[in-house]
Amino acid sequence: MSTRAKYESGLDKFNRVSNTTNVVFHIIFILLALVCLVPVIVVLSISFSSEDSIRNTGYHLIPTALSGESYHFIAQQGRMISRALGVSVLVTVVGTVLGILLTTSMGYVISRPNYKLKGLLTWIVFIPMVFNGGLVSSYYINSNLLGLKDTVWALILPLAVSSFNVIICKTFFRSTIPDGLIESAEIDGAAQLRIFFSIILPISLPLIATIGLFLCFSYWNDWFQSMLYINDQNLYSLQALLNSLMSNVDAMAKNASTMGISYATLVATMPKESARMAVAIIIVVPVAAAYPFFQKYFISGLTVGAVKG
Amino acid sequence: MDSKSERKRLRTRWRTQDTELSLLALPTTIWYVLFCFLPMFGLIIAFKDFKIYGGFLSNVIHSDWSGFKNFEFLFKSNDAWVVIRNTLGYNFIFILLGILVPVTLALMVGQLHSRKAGKVYQTMMFLPYFLSWVVVSAVIWAFLSFDKGIANQFLADLGHDPINWYMEEKYWPYFLVFMNLWKGLGYGMVVYLATITGIDNTYYEAAVIDGASKWQQTKFITLPLMKMVIVMMFILSVGRIFYTDFGLFFQVPRDSNSLFNVTTTVDVLVYKQLKTATVGMASASAFVQSVLGCVTILIANWVVRKVDPDSAMM
Numbered sequence: 001m002s003t004r005a006k007y008e009s010g011l012d013k014f015n016r017v018s019n020t021t022n023v024v025f026h027i028i029f030i031l032l033a034l035v036c037l038v039p040v041i042v043v044l045s046i047s048f049s050s051e052d053s054i055r056n057t058g059y060h061l062i063p064t065a066l067s068g069e070s071y072h073f074i075a076q077q078g079r080m081i082s083r084a085l086g087v088s089v090l091v092t093v094v095g096t097v098l099g100i101l102l103t104t105s106m107g108y109v110i111s112r113p114n115y116k117l118k119g120l121l122t123w124i125v126f127i128p129m130v131f132n133g134g135l136v137s138s139y140y141i142n143s144n145l146l147g148l149k150d151t152v153w154a155l156i157l158p159l160a161v162s163s164f165n166v167i168i169c170k171t172f173f174r175s176t177i178p179d180g181l182i183e184s185a186e187i188d189g190a191a192q193l194r195i196f197f198s199i200i201l202p203i204s205l206p207l208i209a210t211i212g213l214f215l216c217f218s219y220w221n222d223w224f225q226s227m228l229y230i231n232d233q234n235l236y237s238l239q240a241l242l243n244s245l246m247s248n249v250d251a252m253a254k255n256a257s258t259m260g261i262s263y264a265t266l267v268a269t270m271p272k273e274s275a276r277m278a279v280a281i282i283i284v285v286p287v288a289a290a291y292p293f294f295q296k297y298f299i300s301g302l303t304v305g306a307v308k309g
Numbered sequence: 310m311d312s313k314s315e316r317k318r319l320r321t322r323w324r325t326q327d328t329e330l331s332l333l334a335l336p337t338t339i340w341y342v343l344f345c346f347l348p349m350f351g352l353i354i355a356f357k358d359f360k361i362y363g364g365f366l367s368n369v370i371h372s373d374w375s376g377f378k379n380f381e382f383l384f385k386s387n388d389a390w391v392v393i394r395n396t397l398g399y400n401f402i403f404i405l406l407g408i409l410v411p412v413t414l415a416l417m418v419g420q421l422h423s424r425k426a427g428k429v430y431q432t433m434m435f436l437p438y439f440l441s442w443v444v445v446s447a448v449i450w451a452f453l454s455f456d457k458g459i460a461n462q463f464l465a466d467l468g469h470d471p472i473n474w475y476m477e478e479k480y481w482p483y484f485l486v487f488m489n490l491w492k493g494l495g496y497g498m499v500v501y502l503a504t505i506t507g508i509d510n511t512y513y514e515a516a517v518i519d520g521a522s523k524w525q526q527t528k529f530i531t532l533p534l535m536k537m538v539i540v541m542m543f544i545l546s547v548g549r550i551f552y553t554d555f556g557l558f559f560q561v562p563r564d565s566n567s568l569f570n571v572t573t574t575v576d577v578l579v580y581k582q583l584k585t586a587t588v589g590m591a592s593a594s595a596f597v598q599s600v601l602g603c604v605t606i607l608i609a610n611w612v613v614r615k616v617d618p619d620s621a622m623m
Contacts, residue, residue, distance in 0.1 A: 017422075035491065105337055121334055133349040136355075136579065137352055193329055221441035
């Protein structure tokens with residue numbers, strides 16, 4: 001045992017790339033990692049720069065004059081921002097829960113080999129993967145026929161299910177849940193709804209975590225649905241707010257009157273440039289803090305995804 | 310053994326179990342009908358002289374048929390060709406680099422002496438994947454803005470004139486290719502690294518005993534064993550060749566009109582036509598995209614089935 005371990009580590013050592021190559025690789029990866037991190041650092045440093053310094057000398061990698069005025073402003077009068085944060089959190093939570101329920105239930109149903117409508121439902125899930133109605137007709141159906149325009153449901157419903165996730169669920173249920181378990185529950189007289197909610201879901205936590213995380217990130221990061229369906233500024237999510245701040249520097253100031261703050265005070269006091277980046281930070285920080293912890297779930301999810309197109 | 314007739318009986322008779330399962334699937338089925346199948350019928354708009362007034366259904370019913378007029382207009386405009394060239398051109402480069410770079414980096418990260426460092430680099434390089442395009446667009450603005458941007462300050466320090474980045478077409482193909490690579494790098498590395506770590510170690514032990522160098526091991530063991538996944542990823546991305554990442558082409562260039570020729574892809578065109586209320590043309594573009602997309606996906610799937618039957622969708 002120990003000799004084998006020693007042999008293997010010896011082989012490992014012997015088979016390593018040379019020290020020079022190792023150092024070169026490290027340098028390359030450090031540079032690449034920096035390229036991926038710098039954007040967030042830039043946003044962070046701009047959000048902490050004083051408005052005057054940005055106006056005079058522009059954006060900087062390292063702030064020339066530190067200031068917390070943008071955050072101070074947000075904490076004091078950012079009613080719009082707290083509202084947008086509320087919308088983002090609501091959409092993410094409701095969307096993720098709804099998405100998990102809709103996705104796993106369908107995945108479970110089409111994973112049951114004896115179910116009569118299995119073929120039909122599998123086609124219903126499968127066809128949209130290949131063919132879709134396109135943006136234009138989806139837009140008109142959602143906004144005119146279903147009346148989702150300017151409702152929070154426009155942000156939640158269209159993203160709730162993806163056929164890809166349903167198929168991941170189906171594969172998971174098929175391969176990890178023994179038929180005997182379901183059969184014995186059936187013999188005990190449990191209805192399918194009960195089996196699904198009190199037996200299947202509790203033992204499928206890894207699956208729920210994977211799907212839930214995918215949904216969570218896509219809801220939190222979504223801006224496209226807002227751009228299409230939301231005109232009412234009270235329903236702006238953080239992404240939509242940042243989007244409108246980016247395209248229109250004065251968006252926040254313009255809306256000041258509707259937010260109950262006097263227009264003049266706001267224009268005079270608002271740190272526009274740094275406030276933008278502060279909103280970006282409010283968006284990025286939860287994501288950047290969360291994803292390293294869930295990376296292993298993502299990795300297993302992505303790997304399943306890559307193998308099972 | 311009458312299991313055959315038993316199975317047949319099970320197959321033909323509707324049981325309470327089937328009712329319960331149907332009930333369980335009902336909400337999702339309704340979702341599919343509303344959000345996937347209704348829009349498919351909405352494609353009719355492409356063949357109608359659609360006007361926006363009143364309710365949607367009455368519009369669809371009362372609008373006059375226009376046959377292929379919308380398509381004629383679409384293909385007579387110069388936009389159509391620019392847009393198709395952009396979509397296919399960018400996708401071609403994205404597919405090529407999207408395989409080459411992550412595979413190379415995955416091979417490299419596996420060779421680092423310290424596994425822990427490799428994990429740290431990987432985590433850092435995964436970050437852009439989780440940023441939304443709106444945030445990315447804000448970051449790019451910090452670099453490229455004309456009067457305050459970091460890039461122009463840098464140019465000024467070197468004694469050059471500032472460049473109005475959002476007006477200059479020639480730089481954007483490079484920016485867009487770079488941004489696409491930057492955002493997808495972490496994802497790609499994970500996929501390929503998962504394959505590399507799945508390779509049986511004894512291959513390498515045997516190779517070492519035969520005196521194979523690191524380069525020879527990569528060339529004769531790792532790459533051939535990765536071929537399957539690489540081919541799969543290639544075919545999957547070919548299947549999506551008429552679709553592009555809307556955020557990359559719309560948010561990052563900030564919808565700048567002077568960049569139209571180099572940043573407009575099918576998705577962006579459809580959105581712009583939709584918003585400027587040229588609904589007929591927009592739905593014609595979307596229709597062309599859907600149909601071509603469907604065809605390429607089916608072809609890609611057919612090829613996958615030839616290469617590796619288990620990985621095919623159908």
